[in-house]
Amino acid sequence: MIQVDQALSIIAENSCKMPIRKIKVAKSLGFVLAEAIYSPMDMPPFRQSAMDGYAFMHGELQQFNVVSTSQAGDFSNKKIKKDQAIRIFTGAYVPDNLDTVVMQEHTTVKNKTVEITKMPARFANVRSKGEQIKENELVLENNTVITPAAIGFLACLGITEITVYAKPKVAIVVTGNELVKVGKKLTEGKIYESNSIMLEAALQGIGIKKIETFRVKDNLKATKRIIKSCLAAFDVVLVSGGISVGDYDFVKEALLFNGVEELFYKINQKPGKPLFFGKKDKTIVFALPGNPASTLASFYIYVHPALKINMGFESIHLPKIKRKITAQFENITGKTLFLKGLCDDEKVTVLESQSSAMLNTFAVANALIYLPYDAVNIEKNQEVLVIPLN
16 A cells, blocks of 8 residues: 555656647647647738727828728728828728827817827837737747637637647446446435546546446456456546455456556555556556545546646646645544545635545535645644645
8 A cells, every 4th residue: 555645656657648639729629739839920910900090190290181991801001191091990901101090089080181189109009010929939839738818819820720639538437236327217225326427527627528438247257348448449447446355346356357557556545545556558547446435536636637647738736725724633544634625715624424435525525635644633723735626
């Protein structure tokens, strides 16, 4: 049995980035760039008006004859005289020999003559060519996470495809004779299976969409068969349940039978002690405890960083912050604890129902309180580490 930090180190050492591929910019939200992007053009590509108003040559005059109109999308580079101005709109082309735009609110117009009532500074309200970015300048660095704003920026530069790290395909294998699919009739001795739905939601929450769920009874032959097929077809395999030491827990045996290298088994923690991590070729495997709270806590602490590595992220762990605990707490287990909690800007409260089988408080928790195995007596208002679950 190993400590939490050892487990995290082993996971980081044995998880790797997915292959790179080209995708459409419009479909790239949440992906991580696998190469830097440089601008193919100046943006804006011409001098633009930043306001609705009038473009003119700045000087001593305050009254001008309005000789033409420039709307966004129009182009005319006709030379305009010093006593002339053009009606112009936001985003429209500014002719080369005009240097300033006055907003329409600062003018009066009569019989095609505009008088400036509040003179702007020279060059005001004119966006220069390449003001935002110049041709061949860096647009986005390698390892940048693509956001809606990044997509918009790339699109305005005419970029349609980018190179990113692929996202992993994930298999969820759920074991247990007692489990019934939600929506089916529940008979005596059975419970509804919720872990696969919960894990799928957690995966989608970090942008993974290629997910398949498989269900298997507590049968060694069937477990071996399902695991074999998943190892061949998926980048990550998450097994829920069947990893403890009961007479009907066949998962570890099935994993080893199929050539999965055991990298660790069991962590000195609560919940989630019987957690298995292994690898076969480039496929990584987590066998998670079957109790729902253990499953979800283990996902946040261990599976999440492995998946972030797969997707090319540089920051892989959920952040830790410090908060003052609202009541005294004693950790007599000798284990690292991940406690469901409610946290605000200053304090954190340990919730009731910390059992690994219970999701009722997990459903309202917004944080996990991290208490190391050697933290025994926690005093009220003592600062503790908290992992927000936003």
